[in-house]
Amino acid sequence: MRQGSLRELNLALVLGRIATAPRPPSRAALAAETGLTRATVSAVVEDLVAGRLVTEAEPTPRAGAGRPARGLVLAGDGPAGLGMEINVDYLAACVVDLAGEVRHHVVHRADLRPVSAADALGRLARLAAGARAAAEAEGLTLAGAALGVPGLVDAAGQVRLAPNLGWRDVPVPELLAGHPPLTEVVDGVPALVVENEANLAALAELHAGAGPGNFLHISGEVGIGAGIVLDGTLYRGSRGWSGEIGHIPVRPDGPPCRCGGRGCLERYAGQEAILSAAGLAGADLPADTAPTRLAELAEAGQAAVLAALHEAGTALGITVASVVNLLDLDTVVLGGGYAPLIPWLRPPMLAEIDRRVLTAAWSPVTVRPATLGATAAAVGAAGSVVRRIIARPAGWLARL
Amino acid sequence: MRQGSLRELNLALVLGRIATAPRPPSRAALAAETGLTRATVSAVVEDLVAGRLVTEAEPTPRAGAGRPARGLVLAGDGPAGLGMEINVDYLAACVVDLAGEVRHHVVHRADLRPVSAADALGRLARLAAGARAAAEAEGLTLAGAALGVPGLVDAAGQVRLAPNLGWRDVPVPELLAGHPPLTEVVDGVPALVVENEANLAALAELHAGAGPGNFLHISGEVGIGAGIVLDGTLYRGSRGWSGEIGHIPVRPDGPPCRCGGRGCLERYAGQEAILSAAGLAGADLPADTAPTRLAELAEAGQAAVLAALHEAGTALGITVASVVNLLDLDTVVLGGGYAPLIPWLRPPMLAEIDRRVLTAAWSPVTVRPATLGATAAAVGAAGSVVRRIIARPAGWLARL
DNA sequence: CCATTTAATTCAACCACTGAACAAATAGCG
DNA sequence: CGCTATTTGTTCAGTGGTTGAATTAAATGG
Structure with a gap:
């Protein structure tokens, strides 16, 4: 840690607070939160403003006496x-x-x-x-x-x-x-x-959705991928290849998968698998519209579609139970193509999770849709x- | 970051280097490694010596000219x-x-x-x-x-x-x-x-065994637990309940487990399960001698024992494949009661891992015994x- | 024995934070 | 309307800790 590191750390500390604060904070409020003195915060903020990272918002109206605070917000033009x-x-x-x-x-x-x-x-x-x-x-x-x-x-x-x-x-x-x-x-x-x-x-969900924490974000595109957020940071693995959840074995003797294994999650909950189980294998649906089409058919009560989604949800639940037993997560986020299918996927998922997660009795696992869409x-x-x-x-x- | 934080950080930085250095480093070497000046390192080391955390070792003989360096080591009496x-x-x-x-x-x-x-x-x-x-x-x-x-x-x-x-x-x-x-x-x-x-x-393995990295340490005691080390630190989960690997489902429709699930790993690779599959359920072996006894019988070529260990290794392999697909680990360490059984557990584990880990082709997963024993x-x-x-x-x- | 080399310390300078005093801006009250 | 209380933000001397150069220490090699 060099001498200048101190300023570097405080720049990051103050800017981070400004970024995550629900309302534009004043310098005085930042000083109180961080434990720094108001003098230091002023100096740090001066640097941030000079670098076009932060700007002063309109004076926020406040109750009670005292000089009004000048709110600080992240710059929109930096x-x-x-x-x-x-x-x-x-x-x-x-x-x-x-x-x-x-x-x-x-x-x-x-x-x-x-x-x-x-x-x-x-x-x-x-x-x-x-x-x-x-x-x-x-x-x-x-x-x-x-x-x-x-x-x-x-x-x-x-x-x-x-x-x-x-x-x-x-x-x-x-x-x-x-x-x-x-x-x-x-x-x-x-x-x-x-x-x-x-x-x-998963990163997008981390910043847009509920704040930091531990969660698994499952992206159901054509394949099934997942991003893992642990203690508020994305976990990438030794080589950046974490989250290959689509090839976790669900039934080790199940149908062969093109990865070389058998009974992988993708064989039960991948888009192709769901479509073919639903009897829509030849329907030639574009990948981006398939989920909404499935949701429509499920809404209409089509038995084959409902069964396919139940099977997919069960497989997802078994996989998520493994993950939660391993990582002690409190939340699972379903994104991508899974989002519109949540009403049908969630019940079987929760059933498997409740049965198979050792700690489910003490703290339930939340399964919720992603806050962002396909983008x-x-x-x-x-x-x-x-x-x-x-x-x-x-x-x-x-x-x- | 307060003013004093700088010294705190540098104390930790220098002490950490002393702790992990292969040979007792000199102050000059520490300065070169850390980027601090020799003056700063001297001051920091003075604090550490005064606090009985570090002592000076015997002058290390060195090649070439120059004043000999005084090696610094962690204190053995602090x-x-x-x-x-x-x-x-x-x-x-x-x-x-x-x-x-x-x-x-x-x-x-x-x-x-x-x-x-x-x-x-x-x-x-x-x-x-x-x-x-x-x-x-x-x-x-x-x-x-x-x-x-x-x-x-x-x-x-x-x-x-x-x-x-x-x-x-x-x-x-x-x-x-x-x-x-x-x-x-x-x-x-x-x-x-x-x-x-x-x-x-797992922590013990992290410090005693091969240095930092990402690995899963499986402890085969009466139950099966695991410690997860990611990027050199133990991952504990939201509530400290990570690593409950014993109840990861291996065959979702397998035999019921007392946790309420079915086909959990413990039903295939737990000590009780192995003993009963080996036909030793009634033998009343003490938990601490069972593994060595199993190793003896396997060495002797007992068919039932070999089959039981093969089954356990397969189940462990399926589970490890899930974990590696999820976390992109490069190493799995088998500890506790599994250590003496490695010769029989490893081949079926590696077979399942190779088949089921998507990235196995690019970088093999190492399965090795723990460096520490039961303690x-x-x-x-x-x-x-x-x-x-x-x-x-x-x-x-x-x-x- | 002296030049060279490397290790460690000393010391003035400097950077960034600290704490207190001060100026600025508002609300409340008589 | 003016005074006081209150809170925000700045100024400034003081201090802790790092910096860099100069100095001392302790060895090797010719």
Whole structure:
């Protein structure tokens, strides 16, 4: 810890409080919360304001006597994050400002399975260029970018395997490097961070939904992925490959899975599995509309659909019971395609959880829908960029 | 971060380096590693030496010219930790010094199932008093105590459920409070920390075995527990109830378990299950000798025993595959009663892992025996006390 | 025996936080 | 309307702890 570290830590501490406070706090309130003196907080805030990270809000009306406080809020015109997502049937890009506000958002629908990786990334780069232009038009400065992909990503940002896209060993940063505007390096972190989309969706939920805590966020897209948040931070695993929940064995002697195992969760609760159990295998539904279609049919009381959802919920419940026994989580969030199906998935899930979780008697497990919709991964990607600035503002300040 | 925090952080930083260095480092080497100046390191070390946390070793012979360095080592006569363990068939107490050396260790064998909790804790307090006397005779000062129990412990240290001991809602700190010498409160942390023994065994492995990393430590005692180490720290879960791996469903429609579920791991790989599958249900083996007996019979080629171990290993493999898919771990450590059975458990475990772990192709999962024996939990308990001092030396220094 | 090299300490300078005093801005009250 | 109480935010001398250079200490090698 150098001498300057103290200021770095206090910048992060104060900025973090401003970011999470329910109402714009005054310097005096920040001093009281953090234990710092008002003098120190004033000095720190001065740095933050000079760096365009914080601005003063309108004086907040307050009860009682005394000089009115000047509320501090995250700047809406400072740095922003660019978030992107590639999935089986769409591309997305968005811009999120420091306050977490989504300032720009475009989704480009297209079946990307027949398209080459280079081509898909080329289209994405065009979306990103548009997003950057939109951000600059609003006075924002992009401070970094993150991209979510439905697959395994290694430390260098290379996509090792994305089965549903048909990708294998795709060097994403290299392929995108030629395309502006993603070429700057900020503060030791690569200009473009590539990450599993389930992890990013969990991050989005962490910041948008109920505050920190321990939860599992299950993304039911074409495959089943999960992001794990432990003690308020995303857990990525030794190599960033955590959350491959789709291939957890539910019935070890069950039907074979293309991963090589048998009875994987995906064989019971994956989109294909549900559709085929519901007798809709040949219906050729686009991946993005299948969940709502299933919900309609379930609403109408279609027996095969109800049975398929019950089976899927049971499998999910068995898997979640394993996870909760292992990690002692209090909440499970269902996102992606599962969100519209919650009314039918939840009862069998809870039944299995209650039976199989050793500690269920002392504290029930909550199963709830994600607060964000299908755009969660892209928003989470952009959010991860601005969150990094909030966690280490010194890096941003060191560089204008 | 107050002004004094800087010194606190640097005390912890330097002490941590001294603790983990392979050879006694000099002040100059510490300065180079940490980025601090030699002046600062000297000042910090002076504080640590004054607080009896560090002492100077004999000058280390070095090649080349120059004034010889004075090596710094953790003090062997400063604070120490008292570790205790209660299990089904024994009590244990030990004293570990700052350097991690076990300075005292006693095990008291006795079947504790018929004994009341108060009585068992009374006996434990006598062991602890003996350990304290031994520690003081060696010039050590006990800085805290930790106790491992085979069950669920809540935040207050109360044992909510320890099925194999037959305990339910036992207020351990209260029952031990009357018994010296466990009554001091150190630095906001309760004088006695009560913790699940599987977690403590994992901690012991973390410090004694291969350095930090991500691993799962499975303790095969009468029940099956696990400790989870993520990024070099023990993960305890929302309520400290993580690692209840024994009740992860292996075959959801399998035989009923006393937890209320069906097909739990414990029904395939628990000690009772293995013995009964091996046809030794009525043999009335003491819990502590059963594993070695099984190993003997397996060595002799007894078919029923080999089949039972194969079944147990398969179930463990299926469970570990779930865990690795979820957490992306690179290592699984088998401890407790599983250690002597590794030659027979490992092959079926690896077979299941290879089949079912999605990322197994890129990086194999290592399954290895624990480096500590049956005493791991008690040593881990004592280690957790001294580790806390190493992580926050300021608390200890603030107090003499 | 002296030059060289590396280790550790000393000391003035500096950075950031501290605490108290002060200025600013408002509400309440007579 | 003016005075007081109250709370916010700033100013400033003081202090703790790190910084960097100079100095001393203790060895090797020619």
